[in-house]
Structure formats: structure tokens, C-alpha cells
Amino acid sequence: MPPVKTSIFQLLKIGPGPSSSHTIGPMKAGYYFMKLVRNLPNEDRLRADKLTIRLFGSLSATGEGHGTRRAIMSGLLGFLPDTCHPNVLEEFDNKDQEFELDLDGKALAYCPRDMIFDAVQHDYPHSNTMIFSLKAGDKTLLERTYYSIGGGFLHWEGRKEPKRGEPMYPYKTMAQLKEHLRNNSMRLHELILANEKAITGMSEEEIYAGLDHIVEVMERAVEMGIQSKGALPGPIGLQRKAAVMYEQAKAEHFQGPGFVKAFNAYAMAASEENASGHCVVTAPTCGAAGVIPSIIFMLKRHMGALQKELHEGLLAAIAIGFLCKHNASISGAEVGCQGEVGVASAMAAALLAYARGYRFQVTENAAEIAMEHHLGLTCDPVGGYVQIPCIERNAMGAIKAYNAYLIATTLDESYQRVDLDKAIEAMAQTGRDMSRKYKETSLAGLAQSVTEC
Numbered sequence: 001m002p003p004v005k006t007s008i009f010q011l012l013k014i015g016p017g018p019s020s021s022h023t024i025g026p027m028k029a030g031y032y033f034m035k036l037v038r039n040l041p042n043e044d045r046l047r048a049d050k051l052t053i054r055l056f057g058s059l060s061a062t063g064e065g066h067g068t069r070r071a072i073m074s075g076l077l078g079f080l081p082d083t084c085h086p087n088v089l090e091e092f093d094n095k096d097q098e099f100e101l102d103l104d105g106k107a108l109a110y111c112p113r114d115m116i117f118d119a120v121q122h123d124y125p126h127s128n129t130m131i132f133s134l135k136a137g138d139k140t141l142l143e144r145t146y147y148s149i150g151g152g153f154l155h156w157e158g159r160k161e162p163k164r165g166e167p168m169y170p171y172k173t174m175a176q177l178k179e180h181l182r183n184n185s186m187r188l189h190e191l192i193l194a195n196e197k198a199i200t201g202m203s204e205e206e207i208y209a210g211l212d213h214i215v216e217v218m219e220r221a222v223e224m225g226i227q228s229k230g231a232l233p234g235p236i237g238l239q240r241k242a243a244v245m246y247e248q249a250k251a252e253h254f255q256g257p258g259f260v261k262a263f264n265a266y267a268m269a270a271s272e273e274n275a276s277g278h279c280v281v282t283a284p285t286c287g288a289a290g291v292i293p294s295i296i297f298m299l300k301r302h303m304g305a306l307q308k309e310l311h312e313g314l315l316a317a318i319a320i321g322f323l324c325k326h327n328a329s330i331s332g333a334e335v336g337c338q339g340e341v342g343v344a345s346a347m348a349a350a351l352l353a354y355a356r357g358y359r360f361q362v363t364e365n366a367a368e369i370a371m372e373h374h375l376g377l378t379c380d381p382v383g384g385y386v387q388i389p390c391i392e393r394n395a396m397g398a399i400k401a402y403n404a405y406l407i408a409t410t411l412d413e414s415y416q417r418v419d420l421d422k423a424i425e426a427m428a429q430t431g432r433d434m435s436r437k438y439k440e441t442s443l444a445g446l447a448q449s450v451t452e453c
Contacts, residue, residue: 003170004322007200008192008207011321012214013152013282015081016074016089017274018386020286021128021331021440022059022066023081023089025148030075032154033132033144038104040134040142045103047136053115057127058333059148060117061441065234065384067277069095069112072130076101076110081152086220086279120441126155127333127439150331150339151285167195174323174364174420181360188360189315211314212307214281218270218293219300221280225269232275234385241391242269254302260399262302267294267398271391284321284330287337287379287386288344290394292317295348295401305355313355317347320367323420328428332379332440335431337390341397342374342427346420348401349408358409365416366408370401371423376430378438380445389446 015024037045053072055063063069070092077099079088092112100107122129126147134142147155169184169191171177180191196207226246232238245265252258271290274280280289299305299313321330324343329335349366358366374397382388408416437444 001172001326003167003172004195004326005164005167005199006322006325007164008196008315008318009210010153011151011282011284011318011325013082014214014217014279015152015282015286016067016071016084016086016277017280017286017289018277019062019066020152020282021148021150021333022063022068023071023277023286024152024282025128025146025154026059026068026130027071027075027079027081027084028152028154029130029132029146029148029156030072031078031080032075032156033146034076034078034101036142036144037134042105044136044141046106048103048106048108048134048141049137050135051101051108051110052131052133052135054118054131054133055115056118056122056124056129056131057120058440059128059130061120061443062381062384063117065381065442066386069115070277072115073099073112084279087277089277120443121436127436128331150329150334151325152282165198165201168198169195172326177319177323178360178364188319188354188363189312192315192319208311211311215296215310215314217279218281218283218296221270221273221278221289222266222293222297223269224278225271225273226265228272232272232385232387233277234383234387236383236385236387238387238391240272242266242272259302263294263298263398263402264395266297267291267395268391270294271394275385275387275391284325284343284347285332285340287332287390288340288394288397290391291341291344291397291401292348292351294395294398295352299352299355303356309355309357313351316354316363317351320347320350320420324371324424324427327421327424329431334439335427336377336434336439337379337393338374338377338427339431340379341393342371342377344394345374345397345401345404346371348398349404352401352405353408356405356409361413362408364420365413366401366405368416368418368420368423369407370404371420371427372418373400373404375423375426376434378434378445379440380438380447381440381442382447382450384442384447388450
């Protein structure tokens with residue numbers, strides 16, 4: 001296995017919710033397929049008369065509630081996750097509306113209801129599979145199979161990895177990462193920063209500016225969420241809770257229970273914005289988009305954290321996310337919610353410890369404790385919507401992150417007997433053993449128990 005070569009801004013991406021694998025990945029697929037179509041020879045483009053889109057696995061099982069139809073349609077019409085306006089998916093709420101696709105010289109009519117929700121059980125390499133086919137009569141002019149592998153990452157058959165630089169300090173595991181830190185007498189954020197510069201060619205100023213933009217989008221999601229009330233989209237009729245929780249925390253001056261209520265409010269706020277299909281940050285996924293913003297909001301608004309501390313804490317959190325993605329998964333369709341909220345909680349615990357000035361071992365311990373106590377967490381969204389149990393689960397992930405930080409920073413670091421590599425290995429094995437029914441299909445767990453939704 002090669003070393004970690006993921007960029008910070010591949011892991012932390014901006015885009016519309018409610019699910020990075022169901023909205024951000026499919027939006028990109030629609031956009032990229034249309035680019036391929038426009039590169040076809042003129043005679044093929046001009047005789048094209050039909051577009052077929054088939055969704056498999058988790059995309060078929062929960063794509064309706066997760067906004068996949070809307071996301072693909074927006075991508076086909078030229079929108080991309082990181083540049084679209086925050087409420088773009090709302091433009092495609094009507095699945096019976098017909099749209100004209102620009103084939104560069106010809107308009108092709110397409111209606112979102114024509115997307116085919118195909119087999120949930122299949123033999124493709126990844127659960128979240130999409131097949132786009134452009135046809136002229138019975139002849140296929142162009143076909144591409146895409147895999148939305150979680151966190152907004154998109155792969156396809158024949159894809160070549162973009163050419164990138166080599167990391168200055170290559171590592172595959174936390175043990176290797178620690179060895180670099182010891183041998184080079186450096187801190188974790190310095191190593192992640194050096195690798196990002198080497199891999200992407202970005203300057204330090206560009207990286208920090210990108211992190212500031214990420215924080216800005218996270219804060220905007222929290223601020224919008226704590227100001228919004230009413231029912232979330234979809235048939236469940238779930239009422240927003242963040243604004244009510246925030247008002248109570250404020251009335252209690254953020255003291256005692258009010259402090260904990262604020263954590264809950266901030267996590268649910270960003271998660272409710274995600275459930276509304278508004279733009280959030282994949283941290284590491286849309287389904288877990290409330291955990292890290294909650295910690296950042298608390299650090300900035302209640303703990304007086306400086307910009308430098310937030311930068312360093314985020315870089316530490318990113319290191320944890322890289323390791324989880326590299327050695328296990330951040331996809332609910334692959335390993336359940338332990339790979340989404342579980343990883344987010346581990347990242348958030350590391351962020352908090354590192355931003356508060358604790359050194360590396362305490363930071364790793366905080367991340368491991370948070371991860372350990374999410375092992376086995378299933379992904380069973382009621383009705384296929386990222387609402388129950390997802391929104392409150394983000395709040396629980398934030399609280400677990402804070403508690404993991406407290407445990408790690410209160411007890412002697414030598415007490416720790418489980419390291420992060422072992423916890424990530426356990427997460428990967430648990431994900432392999434977990435029934436497919438519990439991996440973002442809504443075929444088991446709460447999704448089956450709460451049938452009235």
C-alpha cells in the first residue's frame with residue numbers, strides 16, 4: 001500500500017448535503033459525464049437521443065431521501081459542489097420537471113424521474129455505483145461507470161490518479177508518523193503542512209487561506225442552523241432542534257448544563273443544514289458534518305482560541321482523518337457510521353487537544369478514545385433521510401469528542417493501552433464483518449423499526 005497522499009482539501013470539501021457519497025460524488029459524476037459528452041465527435045453528439053442513468057447499492061436504497069436525483073441533475077447542468085450556491089439542490093426539487101442538457105450544438109431533454117434505482121445487491125467494486133449511458137436508438141455512444149466511495153471522493157473505471165508530488169514525510173500508519181516526528185524533532189501540524197506543500201505545490205499562505213475558508217463555511221452552517229426553525233424536508237416531518245437548544249443554552253449563560261447544550265446545539269445546527277441539502281464541509285463526510293464545526297464553534301466563541309491554534313488543531317484532526325481513510329474507510333456504505341461520525345469524533349477530539357496546546361501523544365490518545373467508543377456503529381437512516389438518527393448522532397459525536405479530550409488530558413498518557421492504529425484496524429475489521437443491511441441501505445436497524453416514517 002502506498003503512503004498517504006491525500007490532500008487536505010480532498011478530505012475537507014465544500015458541497016451540498018445531505019450525504020457526501022450521495023450528493024457531492026454524484027454531482028461530480030453528472031458534471032464529468034457531460035464534459036465527456038461534449039468531447040464526443042460532432043456526428044455522435046448530434047444523433048444522441050437518450051440518456052440513461054442507473055444507480056446501484058446504497059445509492060439505489062437511499063438515494064431518494066439522500067438527494068441523489070437532485071445532485072446528479074445539478075451536475076449535468078454544470079454545477080460543481082465547491083462553487084455552487086448553498087441552496088442549489090432546491091432548484092431540482094421537482095423530479096417531474098424536464099431539463100435541457102447542452103450537448104454543445106444540441107439540446108437533449110432529460111427528466112430526473114427517469115433515473116433508474118437499480119439493484120441494491122450487486123457485484124460492482126463499490127456499493128455506491130452509477131452507470132451513465134448516452135445512446136442513439138439502441139446504440140451506446142458513451143458509457144461510464146462511477147463509484148462514489150465516501151466523503152465526496154469519486155472514482156471511475158479507467159481513472160488515473162492525478163499526478164501529485166511525493167510527501168516529504170511518507171507514512172501509512174500512526175506509528176510511522178510518530179517516528180518522523182521523533183526523528184525530525186517536529187510537531188504534527190508542521191509535518192502535515194510540509195506534506196501538503198510537497199504533494200500539491202501550494203504555499204503555506206494558500207493552505208492557511210483554504211483552512212480559513214473551510215472554517216468560514218463550517219461557522220456559516222452553525223449560524224444558519226441555530227437561527228432556523230420548522231420541519232426538515234421529507235415525509236418524516238422532523239422538527240429542527242438546534243435553535244431551541246441554543247436558546248436554552250444562552251438562557252443558562254452557557255454555564256453548567258448550558259455548556260453541554262451549546263455543544264449539542266452547534267452540532268445539530270450544522271447537521272440540520274446538511275439535512276436540508278445546504279452546503280456544508282465534508283468533515284470527513286456530509287453525514288458527519290456537525291461534529292467538527294461544533295468543536296470549532298466552541299473553541300472560537302467560548303474558549304477564546306486564536307486563529308493559529310485553530311489552524312494547528314485542524315491540521316492535527318486532518319492527520320487522523322487521513323489515517324482512517326487510508327487504513328479503513330470514511331464511507332457509511334462500506335463500514336457503517338463508525339466511519340463517518342466515529343471518524344469525525346476522533347478528528348474533533350484530536351483538534352481540541354492539539355488546539356489547547358497538548359502534545360502529540362495526548363492528541364493521539366484523545367482521538368483513539370473517541371474512535372474506540374464508536375466501534376460497531378451502524379448506518380441505518382430512517383426513511384433513507386439523513387435525519388434520524390443522524391442529526392442527534394452528530395451531537396453525540398461532538399460530546400464524545402469533548403469527553404475523550406477530557407479523559408486524555410486528565411489522566412497520565414502512559415495509562416493508555418490502545419493506540420490509534422489498533423482502533424482503526426478494529427474499525428476496518430468491524431466494517432468488513434458488518435452486515436450490508438447496516439451500511440446506509442435503510443434495510444435494518446432504526447430504519448426498519450420506525451416504519452411509520
